[in-house]
Amino acid sequence: MKDKLAFYFVIYIIIPAIALNFASKVYAPLSDSSFSLFTMIYLLALFVISIIDLYVKQKSLSVFFSSITTAAYLQILFSDVSLQNMGISIDVNMQNLLYLVYILLGLKIGVAVYYDVKQKSLFSTTINGKQWMRETG
Amino acid sequence: MNSKLTLINLIIATLIFTVIYSMVSVDVGVHVLTRAGSLELNNGTVYFSVPVEVHNGGLYEMNDVFVHVQAAHGDVVLFSDNRSISKLPALKSASFVFHGNISLIRSYQLLGDDFVFNGSTVQVLIEISGNYEDMATFKINYTKHIKFPPLLYSFIIFPEKAKFGKEGMEISYFVNTIENLNKVNLHVEVYDNFGTIAVGNETAVIGREAFIHLHLERNVNFMLFRNDVLNFHAQLNIMGVIISRDLVYTWHAPLDFPKEILYFNGTPYLRISVKSNMDNQTVALKIRNILSNDTLSFTKVLKIKEGLTVNIPLMNSNTTIVATISDKNVGLSYTLVWAGVSE
Numbered sequence: 459m460k461d462k463l464a465f466y467f468v469i470y471i472i473i474p475a476i477a478l479n480f481a482s483k484v485y486a487p488l489s490d491s492s493f494s495l496f497t498m499i500y501l502l503a504l505f506v507i508s509i510i511d512l513y514v515k516q517k518s519l520s521v522f523f524s525s526i527t528t529a530a531y532l533q534i535l536f537s538d539v540s541l542q543n544m545g546i547s548i549d550v551n552m553q554n555l556l557y558l559v560y561i562l563l564g565l566k567i568g569v570a571v572y573y574d575v576k577q578k579s580l581f582s583t584t585i586n587g588k589q590w591m592r593e594t595g
Numbered sequence: 596m597n598s599k600l601t602l603i604n605l606i607i608a609t610l611i612f613t614v615i616y617s618m619v620s621v622d623v624g625v626h627v628l629t630r631a632g633s634l635e636l637n638n639g640t641v642y643f644s645v646p647v648e649v650h651n652g653g654l655y656e657m658n659d660v661f662v663h664v665q666a667a668h669g670d671v672v673l674f675s676d677n678r679s680i681s682k683l684p685a686l687k688s689a690s691f692v693f694h695g696n697i698s699l700i701r702s703y704q705l706l707g708d709d710f711v712f713n714g715s716t717v718q719v720l721i722e723i724s725g726n727y728e729d730m731a732t733f734k735i736n737y738t739k740h741i742k743f744p745p746l747l748y749s750f751i752i753f754p755e756k757a758k759f760g761k762e763g764m765e766i767s768y769f770v771n772t773i774e775n776l777n778k779v780n781l782h783v784e785v786y787d788n789f790g791t792i793a794v795g796n797e798t799a800v801i802g803r804e805a806f807i808h809l810h811l812e813r814n815v816n817f818m819l820f821r822n823d824v825l826n827f828h829a830q831l832n833i834m835g836v837i838i839s840r841d842l843v844y845t846w847h848a849p850l851d852f853p854k855e856i857l858y859f860n861g862t863p864y865l866r867i868s869v870k871s872n873m874d875n876q877t878v879a880l881k882i883r884n885i886l887s888n889d890t891l892s893f894t895k896v897l898k899i900k901e902g903l904t905v906n907i908p909l910m911n912s913n914t915t916i917v918a919t920i921s922d923k924n925v926g927l928s929y930t931l932v933w934a935g936v937s938e
Contacts, residue, residue, distance in 0.1 A: 549736075
């Protein structure tokens, strides 16, 4: 359990913090914008969800929360992106792309729910099978 | 299950990353050709070209690429044009050349003296819009400031250097324009409260001080002794663009008018005071006795200096005296006549 916690901490906090620090040095506007703040909040949320995931049997719960968090994060930061590069200002509207991403996130939740339900039915089948075997000798 | 969720995560991350990468990788190369060989002036119109190259350095095909070029000075739009292409494949470039022309007269009307004398910083705005497979739309703005040279660097009239002659008047001027201008017409009119004094029209000499010759409309010999308020109205015609200069110059007569003949020990003499500040100029006097038909002229060359008073003895005569006083430098001469001069 401790190993997993340490692993998630490195994956969600340490490595992104280093990457963001590096990215801010390469592309200065990142350091001034709310991008870094929102990204760190998002990653912190993912870290918390991954800890919850360790203690909860239904995996779909953590997938659902992480997907909602991801959708919120993408909507806030990537629906309308404004970039400045070498005197050129670029405005990007990725709303249509985000709709596709939300479908994929929904699919992800669906897959997780499907496996949870399947897992539950397998578990109950196993329990019932063991009970039947005990009863029949 | 984990492998499938990871796969979906990877697809999402890849989509987001590749689209953003594609946006950042759009390279807009703009080269606005200006003076060096491309700013062409012909029949009062400035011709220029703006080549725009759009490079799609991204991973997706760009659709409905629309390029809008606008040249403006502040809120005044001088030129505006659009081009569009339906598709620009990944890692390919598209070139557009916008050929523009701006009428000098129209520009002068729009921009006024700012354009003519100071040049203008024309802002060329290039706007490129399009989309990536309808997934993401983008708009790229690129602004380039181009310093247009002034049409006219200098247009100066020097009324203080006016010269008068028998035929007319000469006014010194200095005109300096951008090098492409060849035919610039200069028109100058000088007038005072009593009407036009002189008018002239010539092709202006560019880049150095020169004189324009004006035809005298009336006798101006009085200006040797009398002050006058002269109005200079100068007009430059640069291929239909009229640039005017109006100056008011107070002409200070170089000499004080000799009101009477004075006598000293029975000898008549003229007393002339030099009142202008035209130092180091010379005044020649020629005095002739008409009745005695004395052809011997009395000529005295004076080095004039402000405040100087000169007594010029006249011939000891009781006849009419004609004194012609001329200022060689200014070019004016004035004839004074006294009748019945006696001791």
